[in-house]
Amino acid sequence: MTNRKIIHIDADAFYASVEMRERPELANQAIAVGGRPEGRGVIATCNYTARKFGVRSAMSSAHALRLCPDLVFIAPNFALYKQVSKQMHEIFQRFTEEIEPLSLDEAYLDVSECSLYQGSATRIAHAIRDAIKRELRLSVSAGIAPNKFLAKIASDWNKPDGQFVIPPSEVDTFVRALPVNKINGVGKVTTQKLKALGIETCQDIRDSDPQQLIKRFGKQGHRLIALSYGLDDRPVQVSRIRKSLSVEHTYDADLNSRDGLIAKLPALLEELDQRLKKSGTKAPIHKRFVKVKFNDFSQTTLEQMISEGKHYASTQEWYEAMLLEAWDRRKLPARLLGLGVRFDQSHHKTMGAQLDLFESKAKG
């Protein structure tokens, strides 16, 4: 995997830019996409005009309004952002199949094998940004580097509407001077801990005792040392994103009654739980579903958004109600029962919590 060419693309003020595109009269105003300041709302993002006032993602809307009294609040339109994200991916696909989406507005592309523009990743990145600007009227920034770690840092370097390349020959110089807090996963706490050890840049990591770092930070210590030399061999993973997970069981004897059905639920739930834990999927669950196959081999499924659901005391009660509702459709002996969940992959990890705030809805 020597000399790979990785591009990291990240749209500028994504939700806000889409809204400004839809409503050009907003272009010169400070805008934020998120919840209203009257409630407990938070901001998903804001445009660069608002950022000048200190407004930031994940800030409470009320606080944002205090920083920027003229801030215009816009309710999010996720369906539209998803659609735009898909259009961006269609543009990426003209250049490579090796695409790893990180969120709606962010992706890694491995263009090592792309022969367009004589294989120049810098020019490919330019062409992608150009196409997105012309066709979607949005600006994105790009980072070009030999690996994912550096490409992601580089896309931030000349943001917004810019790109930055770290060619292999410049990796060493670049990374030596890099402050540790630019490393993905090194937040405020780790930065402070490192600072206490006299470590502020990647050069400092190189100069410190590796055994001590590993003792202190464990696995992260190993990672920090590798990154401080600009080394990162994680491949661009063309992810088959897991959209759902389910378990089902065919019974030796058909289930004839409501009680018979319900008796099977705990074991199925336990199995679903195990599978969920094993999958390590972090995306929030937004739907649950059940499946019942009858002894005439017909089957029925029923699914429900968690946010739309009636509120039950427990997950078990929820599935119980759904199973019975599904069974009641035919009331024939059942030979198979299944349970499952669907994941919401569309937003940042923090979005689950934020969505609740936008909608002021309790989660089931």
Ligand code: DCP
């Ligand atoms: N987002 C969110 N909550 C967060 C962070 C982001 O809902 N805490 C949403 C809104 C953003 C989108 O995800 O528009 C993309 O996130 P980015 O971190 O890439 O932020 P932006 O694209 O808004 O701005 P930037 O120009 O800094 O990339």
Ligand code: MG
């Ligand atoms: Mg972005």
